[in-house]
Amino acid sequence: MKVAILGPGRMSSAMAGHWARSGHEVLIAGRTPDKVAALVDRLGPPARSVDFGEAVAEADVVLIGARGEGVAWTIEQAGAESFDRKVVIDISGPISRPHYVGDGPSLAEDLQRLIPGAHVVKGFALNRACTWDMEKISFDGHPLSIPLAGDDEGAKTAVSELVRSMGCTPIDFGGLERSRNLEAFAAVLVRLLLEGHDQYEVFNLLVRVPHWEDAGAAQRA
Ligand SMILES: NC(=O)c1ccc[n+]([C@@H]2O[C@H](COP(=O)([O-])OP(=O)(O)OC[C@H]3O[C@@H](n4cnc5c(N)ncnc54)[C@H](OP(=O)(O)O)[C@@H]3O)[C@@H](O)[C@H]2O)c1
Structure with missing residues (x-):
């Protein structure tokens, strides 16, 4: 695949490393x-x-790699219409109260409004940039799961392929409106990290546990 990075920042540069190593062309x-x-x-x-x-x-x-304040400028450089029918990844982290509480519109939905012809997929924002510096992105021996939200199935399939190229596991988290949940979840994770929990501890939240029905049955037995 050809992957464009618009704005070589901390996040996008580290992510691009995985894609270049796995044979994708990176622009x-x-x-x-x-x-x-x-x-x-x-x-x-x-x-x-x-x-x-x-x-x-x-x-x-x-991939829109620019920070929030640079997103509109970045879109203008290429022209909004040039994004028509393109798969566009939004990695932006929550920046204000509606994002923290998932009370929309999300940053991903804002981006979709700027480029209405594009297929925006929200993902990757649950992790700090240093996650993508890891050669093998796994916690407790499990590959990192990456939830993706977007309205276009083909776009999510393409981004899922990029997730697998990083050695991670994509999860289809539904339509773009669900990006509100992802941004609110990111706010929880960021708060834990800022309060001094380390990344390994925070991502232990995601360690595999028995399915809740099985766990309930085990407790009742
Ligand atoms: N860092 C993290 O751990 C993390 C985690 C989750 C999500 N995110 C999200 O990922 C996105 C990128 O974050 P980052 O930490 O990678 O950012 P970053 O390293 O600070 O830089 C990202 C890019 O944004 C460009 N930029 C900054 N201000 C701009 C402006 N006013 N106009 C045009 N371009 C501008 C920078 O341009 P120059 O090349 O000129 O410097 C750079 O290419 C953000 O939305 C952030 O919320 C970050």
Whole structure:
């Protein structure tokens, strides 16, 4: 697949490393040429520096790597219509009260409104950037599960393939409206991390347990 990274930030650069290593072509566009060049150098030949318009035009999947305040500017560089029918990954973390409580609209829904012809998929925002620095992304021996929310099944299939390329397990979490739940969940995780719990401890929340009906039956027995 061809994956465009719009804004080589902490998150997107680490994620792009997995995709380049697993053979995807990575197209990088950003506002700071030195940062783009440094990432292209680090990733090697599967990566290329392109402008925003080329990145979107060529890509099968576009990752918006810019921070919240730069998203509208980033979209403008390529033109909103250029995103028509493109799969677009939104990784943005919650920034204000409606996102913390899941009382929409979510950041992913806001992005979808900016690029109405695109197929936006929300994912990856439950994890800190350092997660993607891990060579093998697993906790307690289990690959990390990554819930994805989006309205287009084909788009979720494409992003699921990228998740598997990272050695992780995709979970179809439903339509884009469910991104409200993902952003609220991200707020819980961020708060735990900021309060001093380490990442390993926080993600122990996700360790496999018996199905709740089985667990209930075991308790009653
Ligand atoms: N960091 C995390 O652990 C984490 C975890 C979960 C979700 N997220 C989400 O991931 C997204 C990216 O976060 P990050 O930590 O990777 O960000 P970052 O490293 O600070 O930078 C991301 C990119 O945003 C660009 N940018 C910043 N301000 C801009 C502006 N005003 N106009 C245009 N571009 C601008 C930067 O451009 P330059 O190249 O010019 O610097 C850079 O390419 C955010 O939405 C964040 O909420 C982050």
